[in-house]
Amino acid sequence: MDGMRMTNVLLCGGSGTRLWPLSRTLMPKQFVKFSDDRSLFQQTVLRNQRLCEDQLIVANTEHYFLAIDQLEAIGLPDLKTRYLLEPMGRNTAPAIALAALCLEPDEVMLVTPSDHLIKDEAGYRQAVERAEVLARDGSLVTFGIVPRHAETGFGYIEAEKEKVLSFKEKPDAVTAESYLKAGNYLWNSGMFCFCAGAYLDALRTYAPEIYKASVQAFESANKMDTMIRIHSDAMMAIPEQSIDYAVMEKSDQVKVVPARMGWSDLGSFDALAEEVPSDANQNLILSSRYTALVDVQNLIVVDTPDALLIVQKGSSQKVKAVVSQLKAQGSQLPDVPVTVHRPWGTYTILDESEGYKVKRIVVRPGKRLSLQKHRHRSEHWVVVRGKAWVTCGKACYEVVANTSTYIPIGQTHRLENREATDLVMIEAQVGGYVGEDDIIRIDDDYHRG
Amino acid sequence: MDGMRMTNVLLCGGSGTRLWPLSRTLMPKQFVKFSDDRSLFQQTVLRNQRLCEDQLIVANTEHYFLAIDQLEAIGLPDLKTRYLLEPMGRNTAPAIALAALCLEPDEVMLVTPSDHLIKDEAGYRQAVERAEVLARDGSLVTFGIVPRHAETGFGYIEAEKEKVLSFKEKPDAVTAESYLKAGNYLWNSGMFCFCAGAYLDALRTYAPEIYKASVQAFESANKMDTMIRIHSDAMMAIPEQSIDYAVMEKSDQVKVVPARMGWSDLGSFDALAEEVPSDANQNLILSSRYTALVDVQNLIVVDTPDALLIVQKGSSQKVKAVVSQLKAQGSQLPDVPVTVHRPWGTYTILDESEGYKVKRIVVRPGKRLSLQKHRHRSEHWVVVRGKAWVTCGKACYEVVANTSTYIPIGQTHRLENREATDLVMIEAQVGGYVGEDDIIRIDDDYHRG
Numbered sequence: 001m002d003g004m005r006m007t008n009v010l011l012c013g014g015s016g017t018r019l020w021p022l023s024r025t026l027m028p029k030q031f032v033k034f035s036d037d038r039s040l041f042q043q044t045v046l047r048n049q050r051l052c053e054d055q056l057i058v059a060n061t062e063h064y065f066l067a068i069d070q071l072e073a074i075g076l077p078d079l080k081t082r083y084l085l086e087p088m089g090r091n092t093a094p095a096i097a098l099a100a101l102c103l104e105p106d107e108v109m110l111v112t113p114s115d116h117l118i119k120d121e122a123g124y125r126q127a128v129e130r131a132e133v134l135a136r137d138g139s140l141v142t143f144g145i146v147p148r149h150a151e152t153g154f155g156y157i158e159a160e161k162e163k164v165l166s167f168k169e170k171p172d173a174v175t176a177e178s179y180l181k182a183g184n185y186l187w188n189s190g191m192f193c194f195c196a197g198a199y200l201d202a203l204r205t206y207a208p209e210i211y212k213a214s215v216q217a218f219e220s221a222n223k224m225d226t227m228i229r230i231h232s233d234a235m236m237a238i239p240e241q242s243i244d245y246a247v248m249e250k251s252d253q254v255k256v257v258p259a260r261m262g263w264s265d266l267g268s269f270d271a272l273a274e275e276v277p278s279d280a281n282q283n284l285i286l287s288s289r290y291t292a293l294v295d296v297q298n299l300i301v302v303d304t305p306d307a308l309l310i311v312q313k314g315s316s317q318k319v320k321a322v323v324s325q326l327k328a329q330g331s332q333l334p335d336v337p338v339t340v341h342r343p344w345g346t347y348t349i350l351d352e353s354e355g356y357k358v359k360r361i362v363v364r365p366g367k368r369l370s371l372q373k374h375r376h377r378s379e380h381w382v383v384v385r386g387k388a389w390v391t392c393g394k395a396c397y398e399v400v401a402n403t404s405t406y407i408p409i410g411q412t413h414r415l416e417n418r419e420a421t422d423l424v425m426i427e428a429q430v431g432g433y434v435g436e437d438d439i440i441r442i443d444d445d446y447h448r449g
Numbered sequence: 450m451d452g453m454r455m456t457n458v459l460l461c462g463g464s465g466t467r468l469w470p471l472s473r474t475l476m477p478k479q480f481v482k483f484s485d486d487r488s489l490f491q492q493t494v495l496r497n498q499r500l501c502e503d504q505l506i507v508a509n510t511e512h513y514f515l516a517i518d519q520l521e522a523i524g525l526p527d528l529k530t531r532y533l534l535e536p537m538g539r540n541t542a543p544a545i546a547l548a549a550l551c552l553e554p555d556e557v558m559l560v561t562p563s564d565h566l567i568k569d570e571a572g573y574r575q576a577v578e579r580a581e582v583l584a585r586d587g588s589l590v591t592f593g594i595v596p597r598h599a600e601t602g603f604g605y606i607e608a609e610k611e612k613v614l615s616f617k618e619k620p621d622a623v624t625a626e627s628y629l630k631a632g633n634y635l636w637n638s639g640m641f642c643f644c645a646g647a648y649l650d651a652l653r654t655y656a657p658e659i660y661k662a663s664v665q666a667f668e669s670a671n672k673m674d675t676m677i678r679i680h681s682d683a684m685m686a687i688p689e690q691s692i693d694y695a696v697m698e699k700s701d702q703v704k705v706v707p708a709r710m711g712w713s714d715l716g717s718f719d720a721l722a723e724e725v726p727s728d729a730n731q732n733l734i735l736s737s738r739y740t741a742l743v744d745v746q747n748l749i750v751v752d753t754p755d756a757l758l759i760v761q762k763g764s765s766q767k768v769k770a771v772v773s774q775l776k777a778q779g780s781q782l783p784d785v786p787v788t789v790h791r792p793w794g795t796y797t798i799l800d801e802s803e804g805y806k807v808k809r810i811v812v813r814p815g816k817r818l819s820l821q822k823h824r825h826r827s828e829h830w831v832v833v834r835g836k837a838w839v840t841c842g843k844a845c846y847e848v849v850a851n852t853s854t855y856i857p858i859g860q861t862h863r864l865e866n867r868e869a870t871d872l873v874m875i876e877a878q879v880g881g882y883v884g885e886d887d888i889i890r891i892d893d894d895y896h897r898g
Contacts, residue, residue, distance in 0.1 A: 289756060292758045293759045294759070294760035294765075294767050295760065301757075308750075309743070310743070311743035318744065331739075358799060382829040424805075426875070428833060428853075431851075
């Protein structure tokens with residue numbers, strides 16, 4: 001170690017409906033809390049803050065506030081964090097290029113997905129430390145996981161010690177078996193380590209269009225103190241490509257660090273079932289309700305307030321087809337979780353019927369909703385915990401716990417939490433139409449339309 | 450037919466947790482709506498009002514208002530209905546004795562369970578008409594269902610045409626097979642037809658203690674115009690026994706009417722699965738949420754807001770063990786459904802957390818809750834449909850849809866619906882304790898403590 005800092009680049013772009021209905025487009029896998037109290041995103045942050053001084057979180061704009069919330073919840077005030085916000089995903093080569101452009105050329109980037117499980121922290125640390133040494137020497141380092149079985153769901157790296165011989169696509173079962181037997185094939189983990197400048201140089205050489213478009217997107221980006229927001233048009237102009245395809249498979253500076261670190265990508269419920277305990281009949285039950293299973297074996301039961309999935313173990317790859325079918329039907333189920341995260345907190349629909357809707361609204365300390373009005377509904381607000389600061393027309397007033405207020409139809413209003421604890425409110429909406437899109441925003445801290 | 454009237458005695462005493470979690474102690478099987486719009490109770494009423502002028506509903510006190518609600522919902526204003534309310538079940542011999550005491554001795558009683566399915570109405574009508582003729586001749590008639598398979602879950606009647614040779618307990622599989630082969634064994638359906646006096650005479654002869662205690666219970670009962678309520682002590686004093694054991698197996702006046710009527714007792718989810726269509730993989734799904742099943746076969750999935758049951762077809766008898774276990778743990782799940790029926794309507798818990806609880810309350814036309822107060826909670830009422838008439842302390846006022854009111858802690862209050870349509874209200878309770886037992890009733894239309 002030479003004392004120069006290393007930055008953890010966390011890739012949070014996954015839309016992750018492979019673990020649907022737990023994960024949704026607006027609540028991707030890395031932010032879901034499984035059996036652990038902490039999401040995979042939070043676990044990744046905690047793991048890497050022991051190895052890196054700074055972190056740069058690359059996320060979709062939609063998930064920015066989710067990431068902020070989860071980061072605040074683990075409380076690391078000294079960890080320097082920046083956000084790089086993508087309006088849409090263009091795969092890893094552009095994402096890592098934009099991240100590299102945020103850093104000094106000689107800064108070492110530890111690039112990690114934020115939705116993987118790593119159980120062996122010592123093994124991980126050892127691998128990262130070795131990768132850092134190689135990266136400071138100018139190498140483009142990838143991490144190869146020593147395979148535990150003949151997995152057909154991952155790409156492989158053929159290696160000779162730290163030298164990469166070739167990258168291999170996802171193999172069929174027979175080929176995977178031969179890789180396992182050969183002993184010098186490693187799972188391609190999607191983690192990387194290199195100097196920012198080294199990566200950009202290689203990208204300029206091997207994928208100049210991606211490089212050029214990435215530089216342009218970075219230059220035109222909206223840059224604030226701790227947040228860089230890429231514009232849609234500029235992002236769209238970057239060719240979509242993986243870092244493996246664009247750089248790693250082509251450069252001769254590539255090295256691999258073989259590692260054992262109890263790694264899993266949790267890419268399906270079957271992968272999850274290997275990590276989370278099943279019951280005596282080998283059923284994996286993910287449910288917060290009382291669930292009784294009688295004379296059934298090897299089931300994965302995933303129970304959420306608006307969707308129930310029951311899948312035979314070994315068949316969880318087919319969940320993708322269920323999600324595709326729902327999308328084709330125009331259903332919101334793949335996208336929207338029951339508890340919706342907003343920049344200011346969350347809302348959860350408790351009841352909905354003709355002419356009314358009931359929500360539980362949680363506003364986080366110091367946050368406020370937009371100044372807004374509705375054409376078709378009135379709102380009754382009952383504060384059940386905390387204190388609300390309410391703007392209603394020209395009036396501004398406090399609403400303490402166990403009191404209520406009323407927002408007439410068409411009236412401009414705003415809800416704010418100026419306290420240090422969460423505000424919890426029950427909202428009963430009444431009107432001829434109670435859809436989420438009946439909202440006219442007059443002023444918004446979060447610049448939404 | 451001689452023009453004398455026949456009365457349908459509907460036995461509604463079943464506690465029916467065999468179809469848990471659909472059925473609960475407070476929502477027994479006969480009142481549950483399965484795939485049909487109408488409950489088995491409603492179907493039974495409709496079926497028999499074509500054959501009987503009057504009906505006498507024998508129900509547990511707990512289910513009185515559930516029965517009234519469901520009866521009103523099908524709207525048969527000309528059907529003369531009386532209720533015989535039992536504070537607890539003492540099996541069929543006492544229940545039918547109490548019912549017989551409500552009638553004239555020469556009135557014919559058609560005694561039917563209210564939780565069975567009968568698909569062949571013509572076959573049913575034919576059997577009942579034959580039974581009525583025999584009953585008017587003084588016979589004690591039981592209905593024997595021509596068996597469709599070697600069922601081990603029912604008792605059998607060995608018959609020679611209409612003559613009963615013997616009653617048989619539930620057989621083992623080999624014996625059931627021999628019954629089916631023999632051809633003169635019938636399923637014991639639990640339906641009966643006889644003159645009230647003939648039954649009471651037989652009971653006095655063969656089970657004099659039951660007879661005597663039933664007469665005493667009837668004489669001391671609280672008798673109103675259309676409702677007879679048996680007192681607890683008197684009911685407890687009647688020996689618990691089935692009509693088969695007390696009378697039918699002993700009397701020489703017994704006759705059996707063999708019948709084909711598409712009958713099922715729906716005594717388990719497997720029995721239900723024979724009547725309700727399964728999916729292409731033979732899974733029976735009873736769920737109001739979106740439910741995806743992947744690569745699983747022959748499952749019964751029963752999904753309710755607070756409990757999920759997944760059972761392999763063929764194993765549904767074991768649901769009983771799940772319910773027993775829950776009871777042993779002191780759980781409310783076997784007893785209380787999420788939507789709780791009260792004499793005045795229903796309530797449904799939408800949300801509950803420390804310090805607050807949210808309910809949807811539906812008050813039926815012309816009904817009112819008790820005049821009451823709470824020691825530990827305030828209540829915020831938002832009317833979302835209909836109109837409420839509210840008493841709060843000394844004030845009485847209307848609360849129309851889209852307005853709200855507040856009931857302070859300790860304040861005497863009452864909620865009433867004087868309109869012709871349902872009142873729907875969202876209630877947010879706030880307080881240190883929000884349990885259902887924090888209620889002091891000052892006045893109650895339904896004489897509750």
